[in-house]
Amino acid sequence: MLETVAIPSTRAAQPDAGNLRGQSASLGLSIRTxxxxxxxxxxxxxxxRWLVRHMLARLNWQRMKLFVEFGPGTGVFTRAALDRLPADATLLAFDTSPAFIDHLRDSIQDSRLQAVCAPAANVATLLRDRGLPLADCILSGLPFSTLDPMDAERTMAASRAILEPEGIFCAYQMRRTIEPLLKKHIGGVRSAYEWRNIPPCHLYWADATNPQAN
Ligand SMILES: C[S@@+](CC[C@H](N)C(=O)[O-])C[C@H]1O[C@@H](n2cnc3c(N)ncnc32)[C@H](O)[C@@H]1O
Incomplete structure (x- = not known):
């Protein structure tokens, strides 16, 4: 599921009034929460937008059936992923904040999106209960540096269990806490850094089929 060719977003780049109102509502909610x-x-x-493009450009979207997102927050990545996913795919998003989940449900009208208010560590149970297939990709925005270490281990073990053998786990993080967890639970890790974000972020793509990557 790793692709080296950048795939441009299909969403129009020009902001309109509704778009700007939506962005400022998202920013307000993000700061408040x-x-x-x-x-x-x-x-x-x-x-x-630079972080989003950088993170998503390496993924091979054509074959994705199930895309799982941990910590969507106001849904910047969620919208960009929906722009790229095939029409028959599912995007299952987990956030522990009811305010973020309500915001996603209210602001994104897309039948491919299932937004659930639950911890990411519950992902295996949720997939089973909803009859969903293994995931082609998991994208994490979880703050691993402040997660309880047991919760972080449970989340990564559950992620491994629900990832397709050729699936990819990608993550963006201010700190590097997730790196050893990716190596332990998923496999080879490629990384990058994106300055054009507040705050700047480490980016990771972990792939079980590529144990030598680093
Ligand atoms: C850094 S923010 C992601 C922000 C998002 N990328 C955006 O652009 O708005 C981290 C998110 O993870 C969520 N979160 C924290 N712990 C979680 C957990 N255990 N399971 C699911 N979501 C969690 C938070 O509520 C928050 O929305």
Whole structure:
């Protein structure tokens, strides 16, 4: 599921008035929720368009049936992934903040999206209960540096269990806490850094079929 060719977003780049209103509502929600629960949210600002493009450009979208997102927040990555996913795919998004999940359900009208208010560690149970296939890709925005270490281990073990043998786990993080977990649970890891985000972020793509990558 790794692709080296950049795939441009199909979403129009020009902002219109509705789009700008939506963006400022998302920013307000993101900042409010961060100040209410800073450890859970990790960052006050939604992901930048540079971070989103950099992270998603390496994925092979044509063959994806199930895309799982951990910590969608206000849904910047969710919208970009829906722009790229095939018409018959499913995007299953997990967030522990009811406010973010309500926002996703209200602001994204797309039958491929299933947004659930639950911890990412519950992913295997949720997939089984909903009769969903193994995931082709898991994208994580979880703040691993502030997650309880047991929860982080459970989340990664559950992720391994629901990932297709050729599936990919990708993550964006301010710190490098997730790196050893990716190597332990998933396999070979490629990394990059994106300065054009507040705050700048490490990017990871972990792939069980490529144990030598680093
Ligand atoms: C850094 S923010 C992601 C922001 C998002 N990328 C955006 O652009 O708006 C981390 C997100 O992870 C969620 N989160 C934290 N712990 C979680 C957990 N155990 N399971 C699921 N979501 C979690 C937070 O509520 C928050 O939405």
């Amino acid at each position: 961060f100040f209410e629960q800073p450890m859970m949210v990790g960052s006050a600002f939604p992901a930048s």
